[in-house]
Amino acid sequence: MKTTAVFFGSTTGNTETIAKQIAVKLNADIYNVADNPIDKIADYQNLILGTSTWGVGDLQDDWDNFLPKLAKTDLTGKTIALFGLGDGASYSDSFVDGIGTIYQSILYNGCKITGFVDTDGYGYEASKAEMNGKFIGLPLDEDNESILTNERVDKWVEQLKAEFN
Numbered sequence: 674m675k676t677t678a679v680f681f682g683s684t685t686g687n688t689e690t691i692a693k694q695i696a697v698k699l700n701a702d703i704y705n706v707a708d709n710p711i712d713k714i715a716d717y718q719n720l721i722l723g724t725s726t727w728g729v730g731d732l733q734d735d736w737d738n739f740l741p742k743l744a745k746t747d748l749t750g751k752t753i754a755l756f757g758l759g760d761g762a763s764y765s766d767s768f769v770d771g772i773g774t775i776y777q778s779i780l781y782n783g784c785k786i787t788g789f790v791d792t793d794g795y796g797y798e799a800s801k802a803e804m805n806g807k808f809i810g811l812p813l814d815e816d817n818e819s820i821l822t823n824e825r826v827d828k829w830v831e832q833l834k835a836e837f838n
C-alpha cells in the first residue's frame with residue numbers, strides 16, 4: 674500500500690503539473706480536490722497539499738469547498754507538507770498566500786507540518802506563507818522563475834523523503 678498522497682487544486686494547470694511530478698517522484702497517489710476526495714484522507718500517513726493563489730491572496734477555487742471539510746477532519750499522527758504556485762512579481766504582496774491559508778486551517782488538527790523552505794532566492798515582497806523567516810511549504814513561481822522550478826521540486830522531494838514517516 675502506498676503511504677503518501679498528493680491533493681491539489683489548480684485552475685490553469687500549473688499546480689496540477691507540479692502535483693503530478695511530485696507524485697511520480699514519491700510514488701504517491703494523486704487526487705484533485707475538485708473531485709471531493711475527503712474520504713481518501715484517512716488512507717494515508719503522509720499528505721502533500723498543493724494550491725495556487727488567485728484574486729489577491731485567495732485560495733484556488735476548488736479548495737473553497739474542500740478546505741472546510743479538511744479543517745473538520747482529525748489528522749492525528751499524519752505528516753503534511755504544503756506547496757503553492759504563485760506570481761511574486763504581479764502579486765508581490767500576496768505571494769502564494771494560499772499555502773498560508775491551508776496551513777492555518779489544519780494547524781490544530783493533530784498533524785505535523787513539515788517541508789519548510791528558505792526564503793532565499795525568491796522574488797516577492799510579502800507572503801502569508803512566510804513565518805519566522807521561512808516558507809511553511811514550497812513556493813513555486815511558474816510566471817517568473819520557472820527556470821528554478823525543477824531544481825526546487827527535486828530538492829524539496831529529497832527533503833520530504835527524510836522528513837516523512
Ligand SMILES: Cc1cc2nc3c(=O)[nH]c(=O)nc-3n(C[C@H](O)[C@H](O)[C@H](O)COP(=O)(O)O)c2cc1C
Pocket residue numbers: 682683684685686687688689724725726727728729730731733758759760761764767768769770815816
Ligand atoms: C487574476 C489572477 C490573480 C492572481 N493572484 C495571485 C496572488 O494573489 N498571489 C500569487 O502568488 N499569485 C497569484 N496569481 C498567479 C497564479 O497563482 C499563478 O499563475 C499560478 O501558477 C496558477 O496556477 P494554477 O494554474 O494551478 O491555478 C494570480 C493570477 C491571476 C491570473
